[in-house]
């Protein structure tokens with residue numbers, strides 16, 4: 001997997017250089033955005049609700065026992081926005097959208113559609129990669145914000161209703177408001193941008209690399225998803241180090 | 249350099265010492281060809297002899313291990329050649345974009361390069377589809393077409409480009425004899441109308457002798473003969489004669 005990183009960086013660089021053409025491809029960007037929203041909004045909602053809930057469920061009783069129930073909101077708020085929303089949404093999108101990108105581009109490669117584009121002097125990077133990478137890097141951060149909000153509500157819901165914690169809505173959200181600051185949201189936002197680029201570039205690269213028939217497409221899809229997730233988790237650590245260093 | 253000028257001339261194609269192997273398995277053993285501007289050049293040979301691979305090299309989809317391809321004297325892989333000359337290829341499989349409708353496929357070149365306003369594109373698309381006998385099928389999806397229909401859509405897509413150089417990979421291989429003749433006529437028409445240099449790869453002998461100005465025979469990755477159709481018929485090489493004359497005469501002809 002790591003020998004491909006150089007190729008992926010080249011693909012990323014070419015996509016960056018194609019950025020001025022985004023306006024011309026806006027219809028395809030819109031199509032992709034719709035696709036992403038349509039495929040993942042409901043899923044993101046359910047996922048986030050349960051993640052917020054389970055953090056409260058795990059940590060709430062322990063904190064409440066020690067008289068720290070006023071920090072539950074802060075804990076859920078911070079972990080959701082700095083870590084869980086960006087990473088979980090990235091994993092979800094890698095599974096749902098990264099796989100689709102790799103499959104679509106991969107089958108176009110195998111069935112010579114990309115060759116046909118080249119003979120028509122249509123650059124596959126402009127036509128295929130650019131709209132996907134642009135769309136995902138718009139969509140993922142939005143999805144992450146959405147996931148944070150839903151996750152907070154999930155946490156609050158459990159904190160209010162679970163009898164071993166049992167605090168009020170006001171207590172939960174005032175604690176959250178006290179600790180979660182704008183730079184924490186920025187922290188999550190930056191991560192989600194980085195993860196979006198990873199998913200887009202890895203999946204498109206795998207798609208373009210596809211060789212062989214339907215088997216090859218299957219292999220590409222698996223690799224796109226697995227490599228995206230592995231890279232996201234590794235990048236997450238180093239990115240956090242850097243962001244913490246700059247106190248974001 | 250006058251762009252309009254360069255866009256209306258037909259182009260010459262030269263292949264020089266082209267060699268290609270896949271995974272150490274040689275496929276092309278030093279191909280040399282000179283194709284004149286405006287001629288219909290047919291490359292004939294049995295299945296697996298390397299015709300499709302040769303064609304992909306000519307339009308720059310594959311890069312040679314050795315040798316060069318020159319379009320109007322300029323290497324195909326030098327920057328700007330694809331922008332300067334209009335080229336089109338009709339793939340053996342059609343290679344239509346499955347995510348687009350038939351109409352969008354045919355008009356793709358014009359829409360992506362913004363050469364005409366949408367209404368004008370729709371008109372051109374309808375016209376070319378009619379030309380290949382698929383009038384009114386714009387809204388269909390490629391997956392709903394038969395193999396032969398796909399091939400004809402692919403030909404319409406190439407016609408829209410109004411190419412200076414057009415490559416056909418087995419244009420008639422999935423067509424019934426009647427449509428095959430139509431396609432042959434279309435290849436001739438396009439050539440006569442625009443003088444587009446046409447390279448036709450086929451193992452259909454009727455098509456080959458019907459349209460060719462000159463033809464080459466490729467056997468196992470080597471060009472063994474180049475000449476006019478008449479010269480080819482008289483070629484002394486027994487392997488060529490075998491390829492040209494074999495037919496389905498297993499059963500004795502019944503007397504009617």
Ligand SMILES: Nc1ncnc2c1ncn2[C@@H]1O[C@H](COP(=O)(O)OP(=O)(O)OP(=O)(O)O)[C@@H](O)[C@H]1O
Pocket residue numbers: 270271275293294295296297298299300301302340451
């Ligand atoms: N991408 C590739 N990788 C490996 N081998 C290849 C590749 N493309 C072609 N070949 C090999 O090259 C040889 C020539 O293939 P090609 O497709 O040019 O044949 P062809 O003359 O077009 O045959 P047909 O008339 O059946 O289309 C075949 O043996 C094929 O296995």
Ligand SMILES: [Mg+2]
Pocket residue numbers: 299300301340417418
């Ligand atoms: Mg072939």
